[in-house]
Amino acid sequence: MSHRFVKTERQSSEGVVGQLMTRIQTERGISTQTASVLDTKDAYVIEIAVDHDTHAITVSHNAHTISLNAASLKEENQTEHWEKHFYFDDVVPALMEAVYDRKGLMLILPKRYPGKKDILH
Secondary structure, three states: OOOEEEEEEEEEEOOEEEEEEEEEEEOOEEEEEEEEEEEOOOEEEEEEOOOOOOEEEEEEEOOOEEEEEEEEOOHHHOOOEEEEEEEOOOOOOOOOEEEEEOOEEEEEEEOOOOOOOOOOO
16 A cells, blocks of 8 residues: 555744655554755755665655655565655755665755855856
């Protein structure tokens, strides 16, 4: 069974471009997942609370979109998966670093390349 999105709430605060809280209906009940996009001086940082022991994540991007696809690593949940898409008005910079650990997934997208002009302006 695929996840079905039940409700989405958007919040915003200083330094945060947006925070997306998604409640996902699963066979075991409703699960809540939080994702944040931070706008720092040098980079956009996307943080997603996800358990690295239970999901394998694939990251892809084009000029304006970062897409994440997650599949369950647990045999009993192999049919469960989810997708998240982050859309940017500006051209998405290259993915500099991805950290996937017990705290979740963090993607770092620099706004500038060394020795180059700011690519987003």
